[in-house]
Amino acid sequence: MADTIITVQGEYELRHPAERGTVRLLVAYDGEDREETLALATQRHQQLARELRDLQEGTSGPVAQWSSDSLRVWGERPWNQEGRRLPVVFHAQVGVEAVFGELGALSDWVGVVSLLDGVQVEGVTWGLTEARRQSLTQEARRRAVENAVAKATVYATSLGLSSVRPVALSDPGMLGDGAAPPQPPQPMFARAAADLGGATLALKPEDLTIAVQVHARFAAS
Structure with missing residues (x-):
């Protein structure tokens, strides 16, 4: 058979x-003055970068790694409801991403930075160690x-x-x-x-x- x-x-x-959390932030400012808008975004980005460096502390800190995008600045002239062009509005944006190995520290830090002017929390992705x-x-x-x-x-x-x-x-x-x-x-x-x-x-x-x-x-x- x-x-x-x-x-x-x-x-x-x-x-x-979950053992790790990756948070994505966006630093974004708008304004009529290009230099002022750029300065605000730069200052906020530098503040976040200092905090993340302190949290990383080599290999012992709650932040496993972090990175940031290049700062983007551009201007545009919006239209009003009557179809007329308005004065130029400048935008400055830079993205920041940080991987936390301690989820409690992640929650605390996001809770603080989410209240800062110019900072948007785009989301958190959970993961495991390799x-x-x-x-x-x-x-x-x-x-x-x-x-x-x-x-x-x-x-x-x-x-x-x-x-x-x-x-x-x-x-x-x-x-x-x-x-x-x-x-x-x-x-x-x-x-x-x-x-x-x-x-x-x-x-x-x-x-x-x-x-x-x-x-x-x-x-x-």
Whole structure:
């Protein structure tokens, strides 16, 4: 009797609390005087940069790393409701991004800088350390394979077959069955939730999910 080929998808998800938070700020000023607008943006950017350098403190501070964009300055003449051109308005903007390894420090700092003139908090992205992500991914892959074996075994026994042996195992899309191409497992990032009930901003990250899928083919007899 010929073997029965069973092809299945194994999957597994692991959840873990966020370990890092990346905050994106925008320093933005508008004004009729170019030099004054530029000076305000420059001063605010320098203040934030000093604070982040102090928070970084080599490798021991709550800030793991930070960076900023180039300062952009431009002018435009807006139109009023009557279709007339108004005087030139100048804009100065620079983006700042900081990765915090201590989420409490992140919440405290964002709560302070979000009240500063000219500062907009564009959002916070939660993440894991690279070592943690790799460890969770390896565990999820192992569990996904176990899930595939369990599925194939159930299918085989439902057909009255007792012997199941693996023939092929791959990431999704690599068995030549027309499935979607493989995608590397990535944490499913959650948006920052803000609790404004107190005097400071409380950021509450949701747990992150590492999801892995594998395709497997078995011969059952």
